[in-house]
């Protein structure tokens with residue numbers, strides 16, 4: 001995602017959000033009540049949409065596998081009717097194999113009595129019939145051009161507002177949408193288009209099937225008058241632009257930038273996971289939302305000026321990390337957002353050169369240091385709060401990205417990209433935790449990385465460096481001090497650039513930070529003109545004054 005009003009991405013928006021949320025927030029572990037022994041394999045959602053009402057009617061076929069015996073009750077997430085009865089979903093029937101089951105709606109849960117408990121290894125097809133007006137999750141309204149549109153917007157846990165699901169990223173499933181809507185509209189959804197049929201009464205049925213397991217927060221539909229163009233193929237998957245029909249020309253022009261990040265990530269990380277990629281102009285609340293194979297971009301992403309390269313690079317990176325390899329717990333959101341943030345820098349590096357990447361990394365580093373002043377107790381992996389308000393933060397985005405950048409230096413370019421590929425290959429279509437990623441990187445690099453992850457991913461903060469340098473009698477002396485208030489002393493490589501001739505490239509030496517105060521000496525046979533720290537932008541640190549001493 002690019003963050004709210006730019007969802008799940010811009011630094012500026014996140015920095016603004018950080019100010020509003022100032023102060024350490026109480027943190028808890030992921031509070032989602034998991035159900036042991038239950039694993040949804042596939043959903044088929046039959047939905048009927050109409051003009052003249054925001055109400056929907058639906059039938060969900062849910063293929064549930066039982067991984068343990070003795071399960072008597074299945075709890076699905078589904079928003080119940082609101083107290084005034086105006087919004088929410090009302091269930092009318094639950095069946096399995098044609099036989100009715102006992103069920104009850106309690107708040108945002110649908111509790112289904114399974115009768116005789118299934119044996120381990122069994123699976124059952126349950127059908128839930130329901131109807132109502134979504135309070136959230138499915139946006140029904142008009143777009144900025146005044147045309148009627150319907151857009152799913154599920155992140156992080158709003159699928160339950162219109163779809164009965166196990167609404168948590170740990171339970172991924174295949175998904176089919178069978179959407180009946182007025183024939184003036186086109187429908188886009190995850191997966192492959194498998195049917196379009198004209199129905200009576202000016203309606204059309206459109207079916208999409210996604211056979212690759214995806215998270216519920218990516219199970220969405222977009223229904224509108226679209227202009228649709230295929231801009232190319234990557235690894236056999238068509239790359240399509242879906243923009244409002246009223247914005248066809250500027251939309252098509254802007255959305256053509258999607259091809260190059262698709263090509264880069266396919267090459268550097270591994271084959272694209274899905275049947276197609278649709279880049280869709282939408283009403284998402286976020287700047288962009290990375291729904292699997294159907295990315296929804298804010299409608300203002302269409303400017304006609306091609307201004308949104310980073311947005312496309314970010315959302316498309318999520319198709320690999322976040323969508324195909326999904327964090328199994330909200331605490332590990334950086335496995336999605338930090339990766340998309342860093343791959344956007346990598347995209348800029350490969351497309352425009354290292355200087356462009358460095359400008360982005362420095363902007364991110366400044367944001368991280370500012371955010372730390374108001375959130376000194378939060379690390380990259382921080383327990384999600386109950387409302388999931390803290391999962392999208394400078395830590396999960398920018399600091400997660402910086403952790404990957406420093407890991408790249410730690411293991412080297414070759415092992416880093418090999419490791420990303422191996423991690424993707426191993427967890428493709430599934431879930432992972434931070435420890436899974438660490439173990440893959442350790443295997444590929446041959447290095448123990450426990451201490452690295454402990455310091456940069458699980459510990460709040462970064463070194464605050466101050467110091468000075470002096471030169472006399474052929475010896476350069478560099479004194480450095482870590483002045484951060486916490487008790488943590490950071491261990492990291494630091495490059496020192498020694499300039500003897502301003503017209504020539506500096507000599508770069510690498511020292512190892514590892515104590516509160518350290519002194520390093522270098523033999524230099526010419527007068528030293530200047531000394532700078534971290535000339536190649538590899539260290540996340542709050543660089544304070546570093547001056548020439550004496551003289």
Ligand SMILES: [Zn+2]
Pocket residue numbers: 001002007008009290314315318336337340
């Ligand atoms: Zn994102």
